[in-house]
Amino acid sequence: MSLRTLSVKAFLFLGLCQVGRRGLASAPELTEQPKKIAVVGAGIGGTAAAYFLRQEFGPAVRIDVYEAGTVGGRLATENIGGYEYESGGSVIHPLNLHMKHFVDKLGLSQRADVPSRMAIFDGKELTFEESEWFIVNVLRMLWRYGLNFLRMHLWVESILDKFMRIYQYQQFGHCFTSVERLLHAMGGDSFLTLLNNTLEETMLANGFSQAFINDIVTPITRVNYGQSVRLPGFVGAVATFYEVNYVGESGPAHSLYDIVIVATPLHQDLSDISFSGISPPISSHFPGRYHQTVATLVLGQLNVSYLGTEQKPSDFTFSDILTTDSKALAINSLSSLDPAHMPPNYRQQPASQTKVWKVFSHGPLSELQLQELFLSREQVRERRWLAYPNYRTPQRRIPPFILHDRLFYLSAIDWAASAMEMSAIAARNTALLAHHRWYSQTDKVDQEDLHTRLRGEL
Numbered sequence: 001m002s003l004r005t006l007s008v009k010a011f012l013f014l015g016l017c018q019v020g021r022r023g024l025a026s027a028p029e030l031t032e033q034p035k036k037i038a039v040v041g042a043g044i045g046g047t048a049a050a051y052f053l054r055q056e057f058g059p060a061v062r063i064d065v066y067e068a069g070t071v072g073g074r075l076a077t078e079n080i081g082g083y084e085y086e087s088g089g090s091v092i093h094p095l096n097l098h099m100k101h102f103v104d105k106l107g108l109s110q111r112a113d114v115p116s117r118m119a120i121f122d123g124k125e126l127t128f129e130e131s132e133w134f135i136v137n138v139l140r141m142l143w144r145y146g147l148n149f150l151r152m153h154l155w156v157e158s159i160l161d162k163f164m165r166i167y168q169y170q171q172f173g174h175c176f177t178s179v180e181r182l183l184h185a186m187g188g189d190s191f192l193t194l195l196n197n198t199l200e201e202t203m204l205a206n207g208f209s210q211a212f213i214n215d216i217v218t219p220i221t222r223v224n225y226g227q228s229v230r231l232p233g234f235v236g237a238v239a240t241f242y243e244v245n246y247v248g249e250s251g252p253a254h255s256l257y258d259i260v261i262v263a264t265p266l267h268q269d270l271s272d273i274s275f276s277g278i279s280p281p282i283s284s285h286f287p288g289r290y291h292q293t294v295a296t297l298v299l300g301q302l303n304v305s306y307l308g309t310e311q312k313p314s315d316f317t318f319s320d321i322l323t324t325d326s327k328a329l330a331i332n333s334l335s336s337l338d339p340a341h342m343p344p345n346y347r348q349q350p351a352s353q354t355k356v357w358k359v360f361s362h363g364p365l366s367e368l369q370l371q372e373l374f375l376s377r378e379q380v381r382e383r384r385w386l387a388y389p390n391y392r393t394p395q396r397r398i399p400p401f402i403l404h405d406r407l408f409y410l411s412a413i414d415w416a417a418s419a420m421e422m423s424a425i426a427a428r429n430t431a432l433l434a435h436h437r438w439y440s441q442t443d444k445v446d447q448e449d450l451h452t453r454l455r456g457e458l
């Protein structure tokens with residue numbers, strides 16, 4: 001990856017001239033190495049794609065990464081009181097193997113665990129308070145929701161088991177031309193059903209109670225997806241190349257590429273990339289909008305009485321307050337934040353102390369709402385994200401990974417689920433697709449029954 005081009009402020013644009021274009025399989029020159037590959041977007045998806053492209057195509061190919069805003073995209077921090085705090089994506093599951101690999105590769109380390117406690121707020125009072133004692137939590141859950149918790153654990157495990165198959169497929173070089181095929185290869189029809197039914201429908205069908213879904217599952221989806229979820233441009237290809245047009249530090253420029261990967265959502269309000277001269281034409285915006293999530297980081301003292309509790313602030317040690325689906329609520333969640341790089345001997349303080357809180361909400365918080373939530377505010381930082389697709393069921397048609405012969409769309413994966421690991425999985429899939437299509441290796445693309453066939457290879 002070229003570090004120089006990473007800093008380029010790029011304005012994209014697309015145009016593809018069909019004249020003289022040849023079919024991929026019949027183009028003998030394509031059995032030679034590609035010379036130049038462009039990746040548009042330097043979020044985790046685009047940077048991971050550059051990494052995997054390097055693995056697939058070797059050191060000789062030039063890989064340029066274009067970024068219109070800030071490297072990192074939806075991963076970002078805010079500096080408050082001299083410490084960095086995450087305002088975008090922050091949590092990696094221990095089984096997110098690509099992300100774990102990047103953490104190791106970059107010599108980073110996992111942040112030390114800070115004990116945390118969760119509570120659930122319904123707009124009037126705290127309806128659930130996690131105890132410091134595991135056994136107390138288990139007994140409370142059993143009392144209120146019977147075996148729902150155990151069932152949830154087993155259900156998530158079985159989904160995770162299937163999800164993990166993708167790593168084996170990718171290890172063996174397999175890739176998929178659409179999000180649907182990728183999901184089907186992992187979990188069969190059951191994964192496609194997950195796409196097209198609401199979580200509530202699926203959970204009810206799997207025997208979960210409505211009370212458990214409302215009280216426990218909805219608050220989790222509200223904090224994770226906020227839901228019950230620049231630059232005018234133009235890339236052109238002449239003959240067998242794609243021409244990327246952009247505005248760099250010294251003005252408008254263009255460059256020719258053998259392969260282009262678009263690693264930013266092509267949706268209204270999010271992208272000014274346009275494609276021209278491509279047949280069949282590619283629309284610059286796919287249907288569907290992204291959902292606004294506002295992250296407000298406040299260094300201040302929480303007003304615990306807002307949460308309908310009579311606990312003294314010095315006794316209030318909940319770090320995460322999730323919320324039920326209540327129209328009256330202005331916030332989706334409220335969390336006490338720890339710095340990204342924790343100083344030695346760092347300990348979370350109770351709510352009586354001035355500390356950093358992160359509020360997620362659909363819209364910006366008004367002065368009045370901030371006054372209600374906080375007794376004092378020393379610093380306030382607001383970050384408005386177009387965070388995730390507005391998910392709905394049945395799921396609209398998911399955009400394809402392949403926009404044109406060697407023009408790929410990594411961010412299609414957002415419509416299955418938006419998370420760092422999903423972008424990394426799509427990055428590896430796209431790098432493999434680009435490689436196999438370039439070298440016409442069809443036996444590694446869209447293969448059926450991989451789970452059964454690869455079992456013998458272990």
Ligand SMILES: Cc1cc2nc3c(=O)[nH]c(=O)nc-3n(C[C@H](O)[C@H](O)[C@H](O)COP(=O)(O)OP(=O)(O)OC[C@H]3O[C@@H](n4cnc5c(N)ncnc54)[C@H](O)[C@@H]3O)c2cc1C
Nearest residue numbers: 041043044045068069073074088089090091264387419420
């Ligand atoms: C508030 C919030 C909380 C989240 N929490 C989590 C979490 O805890 N765990 C988790 O796994 N995920 C989380 N996510 C989701 C996760 O952050 C995203 O799924 C992931 O970062 C997407 O990465 P990406 O590279 O695919 O897209 P993006 O990060 O959106 O990157 C796209 C990049 O392309 C650039 N770009 C756009 N147009 C152009 C152009 N014309 N030319 C050049 N560059 C362009 C953009 O500036 C951007 O940098 C969260 C997201 C948000 C917003």
